[in-house]
Amino acid sequence: MAVLTALRPIGKGLAFAVVGFLIGAGAATLLTTITDRPATQPVITLGYLFALIGWVLGVGLWDNWAREWFGLPVKNTEAFGWPRYFRFTTDHKTIGVQYLVTFVVLFLLAGLLSVLMRLELMAPGQTIMGAKDFNTTMSLHGIIMIAVAVATFLGGFANFTIPLLIGAEDVAFPRINALSYWIVPPVAVLLILTPFFGGFDTGWTAYPPLAVVNATGGLLFVLAFLTFGVSSILGGLNFLATIIMLRAPGMTWGRLPIFVWSIFAAALISLTATQFVAYGLLMIILDRVVGTAFFDAARGGKPLLYEHIFWFYSHPAVYIMILPGFGVALEVLTHFSRKPLFAYKYVVGAILAIVALSFIVWAHHLYTSGMPSYLHLPFMITTEIISIPTGVIFLAGLGTIWLGRLWLTTPMLFALAFLFNFVIGGVTGIFLADVPTDINLQDNYFVVAHFHYTIMGGEIFALMAGIYYWFPKITGRMHSEALGKVHFWWMFIAYQVTFIPMFWAGIQGMNRRVADYTPELGGINLFISVASFLLAASFLVMVYNLVRAWVRGPKASDNPWRARTLEWQTSSPPPLENFTRPPVVVGHPYDYGVPGSVHSAAAPAGGAGDKETH
Amino acid sequence: MAGATITHAVHNRLAINRLGLWLFIISESFLFSVLLSSRYFLQGVRRPEEVNQPLGLAISIVLLLSSLTAYRGEMAAAYGEQRRFRQNILFTIGLASLFLVGVGIEWKEAFHFFPPSSGYGTLFFTLTGVHAFHVLTGILALLVVFFLGRDGRFTKGNYWGVEGVVKYWHFVDVAWVFIYPTLYLVS
């Protein structure tokens, strides 16, 4: 019974979603009979849109918020204990955990999909699935991992840590925050349903004209992507407002922890650029559902328009993923080197420079797309300029650990590996930024290896660093550092062995996104496949370690890493209001070893003047 | 303890709301800017002769007038003049609905000359459609504000709901100021 009551909001959401679907589908059927258009796609699209509205209303938007608009008193449906994770909760820490758990599960799922792909690619010819299923597997792996890369940081860590790091009680718009999480489950449901609607074979980029004419699974995918976009716009808005408005007294811009800066930058991109991909996806939906001619060349459409708009979002989106990765890595490197963050101001400048530059490089994805060739050179130059600020950040990382007394905990190992992998990802990126080399490397495994080195070797290693770093704070339990290190070395070695050969396979002509290859590449592919299975298996250690620690691990102290930032100056896990006494910031967060330096003090209790310092 | 909690919670809710709305407007202007760009990318400055010029001009004037009444409504709310506030919000809703009717007539004609399946129709229907959707959400928000106002929810010092909706309404109007020349005048 207790379980049933706990899950009531979800049941209500589902019920409202069914009603919404019927309304939308009914309206679509009516419209299609008037206009003589085929009914399937309009019914799915309108049905889904209304189901989505029904779902968020039912799951809590109506009770907690929308009643207000009709002059009714709101009903607060918050709960305590585990049921709070299954409802419209406004506490940023709960939402952070909701995001993290959801997306770590999705991460493991998409990892399994890559195992399926590697099984198929183990030997030339068909092994376990046909080309069509391979395309769907590949596309699903891509889009889920993209969502993971965006949402674990901008949704998970940002939610849990930003208010703590700046000394706030919550985010600026707690209800919008809850809304942006509860928009996510429909995305997952749509994606999981795609194989039952013919799958989709466009990859996560959804290039037309294929994306307009492929199976209905393609429509489901585009709707899912669009929904996810709405969620990340809301998330970006929330964190910008939070960081601008809710910093504790004394938390000046020059004292912001670097992870906060990185989320600020990512949120800026998310708020603005995501509207572009939203429009790109809307055009695909309109072409499919209404029969417009955006991408039909015969009627004056241009598929190239989509590529421009899509990459105007998706290149900056790379920085939505990687900038918070930088943030976590630098944060961890500083705390575990026991040294001030090297060149803090330059790092902040570099992060903001990357945001600005990220908007003027998109066409480096279009060198072989038939874009006018006079655009090649400018985009090559802007792209290469980006290596200056990224280089600054990398050097700041090195400068921070230089001559530091390194404490090689699990998070620290992952942060160091981040630096290592990012160099490889960055250097190989130069070949793809340069037009002459890129034209030869386009769409082969060199590209696959490159972006996996930046996103997986970079961001996912930073994600692991963040998970192990904040796990004691989030759960109040301590994971096993020994198992953590086993996970690290296993994952690190298996990772290199999997992805280094891909550079070579690419140069040998191994095409990406294709289920088959020439027999000469059989040996290297077998090697990569076996290595990738080992890589996948390393995550079992992590799951075992973290699940066990969460259930019955030893209690974590408030500040197991003896770090100076604010989130460690409260209990583990923090109380609902975050700090029993509001913090006052008096110094820089990273002045380790600087005599007499203090980052924060708790506000004096009732003016008694007992200054509690750290 | 009491003093400490107050310093912690002293953040100005109104300022946070205003910032949130501005961020939302910035985000939305990216949407409208890419909408406008796609028109030039796909069709250049081509424009069919059959675009209904008098109607386009008429609905533009109607929409600009609605911004004026919305502004007067907000000012009335700021001074606590309940009746004038509700009147002006009602005027705004009326003008906005009139605008939508105009777009509907325009669509009906456009279906003949340049249907959504044609090159220009694709852009015409999408741009006006996305904008009309924003107008519709604006009308719904204005209705909410009107009915809450009738219950006396807004007072002299407490009318953020009105201010927020009216600011959003101005934004929707400004978006039209760019869409109108793009679809009706450029050639």
Ligand SMILES: [Cu+2]
């Ligand atoms: Cu790029």
